[in-house]
Amino acid sequence: MPCLTTNLQAGLESLTLDRLKSILFFLGKGGVGKTTLSVNFAIYLSKNGFKTYLMSVDPAHNIADLLETKLHNGPNKINSNLVIEELDVDLHLKKTIKKTEKTLKEQYKYLQILNLDNMFNVIKYSPGLQEYSIMYGLFETYNRILPDFDYLIIDTPPTGLMMRIFSLPQTNLMWLAKLKELRSNILGKRDQIAHLDKGTFKKHKIPTKESDDMVFKELQFEIKRTQDIGCIYNSDTSKKVLVMNDDRLSLLESFKILNDLKSFNMNVDLIAINKNITSDFSLGEIEEDYSKLKDYKNLLIPFYKSKITEDLMLPHMHKMFNHLDICK
Numbered sequence: 001m002p003c004l005t006t007n008l009q010a011g012l013e014s015l016t017l018d019r020l021k022s023i024l025f026f027l028g029k030g031g032v033g034k035t036t037l038s039v040n041f042a043i044y045l046s047k048n049g050f051k052t053y054l055m056s057v058d059p060a061h062n063i064a065d066l067l068e069t070k071l072h073n074g075p076n077k078i079n080s081n082l083v084i085e086e087l088d089v090d091l092h093l094k095k096t097i098k099k100t101e102k103t104l105k106e107q108y109k110y111l112q113i114l115n116l117d118n119m120f121n122v123i124k125y126s127p128g129l130q131e132y133s134i135m136y137g138l139f140e141t142y143n144r145i146l147p148d149f150d151y152l153i154i155d156t157p158p159t160g161l162m163m164r165i166f167s168l169p170q171t172n173l174m175w176l177a178k179l180k181e182l183r184s185n186i187l188g189k190r191d192q193i194a195h196l197d198k199g200t201f202k203k204h205k206i207p208t209k210e211s212d213d214m215v216f217k218e219l220q221f222e223i224k225r226t227q228d229i230g231c232i233y234n235s236d237t238s239k240k241v242l243v244m245n246d247d248r249l250s251l252l253e254s255f256k257i258l259n260d261l262k263s264f265n266m267n268v269d270l271i272a273i274n275k276n277i278t279s280d281f282s283l284g285e286i287e288e289d290y291s292k293l294k295d296y297k298n299l300l301i302p303f304y305k306s307k308i309t310e311d312l313m314l315p316h317m318h319k320m321f322n323h324l325d326i327c328k
């Protein structure tokens with residue numbers, strides 16, 4: 001699997017996708033129809049015999065409302081080919097914090113000060129934590145379903161949050177490289193001091209070598225994991241469907257998304273112009289703007305006044321499937 005970003009090239013070189021043919025991200029501005037289209041596409045795939053896993057990573061889930069059903073935490077089997085999960089971002093975050101606390105407690109036994117338990121309600125609002133939680137939740141699901149499913153469909157939160165999640169592997173790698181360097185320096189200094197005071201270091205089992213140090217190992221593990229996640233986002237099997245509406249603001253935001261994705265070396269594979277009220281989506285004065293989208297495959301889906309049913313969506317989902325070229 002080719003990996004486009006130089007920083008991320010060390011990751012996933014040995015990745016085989018097992019059964020999974022493709023991961024599809026439905027992206028776009030708030031309210032354009034990401035959930036409607038991702039749910040209908042997942043239903044379409046499952047009804048065509050493909051094992052499909054639909055996951056919402058939007059903290060404000062609404063798949064259950066759309067399907068007029070109740071979804072419990074974790075995977076929900078909808079039919080023999082379709083599983084739906086609304087990622088519990090808070091729960092995932094809680095687990096990550098717990099794990100970090102355990103690791104830190106083991107490492108710094110002699111300090112005995114850590115109790116992050118009661119701080120969860122504050123910590124969960126720390127900048128960036130939600131993005132981390134979603135990124136790792138997605139990675140965990142990806143690994144879990146890899147051997148058993150043909151498609152993983154991701155219903156994403158509105159643009160801003162999703163772009164931060166996509167940019168996270170690159171920024172995280174830079175950050176981790178600095179931390180690794182810092183840790184190396186700390187261990188080097190400890191080693192020098194340990195020569196003068198062997199007793200204390202031995203008594204408290206304080207590591208002085210990278211190979212004995214849990215923090216250093218943890219950093220290496222995180223670097224590998226981050227490279228793998230970046231590679232998943234960038235791989236050829238990861239497809240991005242940009243959903244937009246037939247209006248100026250939606251169009252402008254779509255240009256921003258296309259540019260942002262380009263800066264992460266990501267492409268959009270299909271633009272779905274949803275809730276279309278004209279037959280050719282040309283809006284007079286902004287017709288020129290639309291011509292910028294001509295390089296992309298696109299799909300027009302009309303605005304429906306009636307309830308949106310599977311039958312209404314079927315021909316559009318069929319076209320989407322053909323456009324995306326995902327059946328290898």
Ligand SMILES: Nc1ncnc2c1ncn2[C@@H]1O[C@H](COP(=O)(O)OP(=O)(O)OP(=O)(O)O)[C@@H](O)[C@H]1O
Nearest residue numbers: 029030031032033034035036158274275302303304
């Ligand atoms: N083709 C369509 N015709 C008419 N209404 C539509 C169409 N597609 C979606 N809608 C309606 O638009 C609203 C928003 O749709 P949806 O929830 O799928 O958007 P979203 O992009 O997932 O929103 P959010 O960013 O809030 O998650 C819903 O009421 C949905 O029924």
Ligand SMILES: [Mg+2]
Nearest residue numbers: 034035058062
């Ligand atoms: Mg939605």
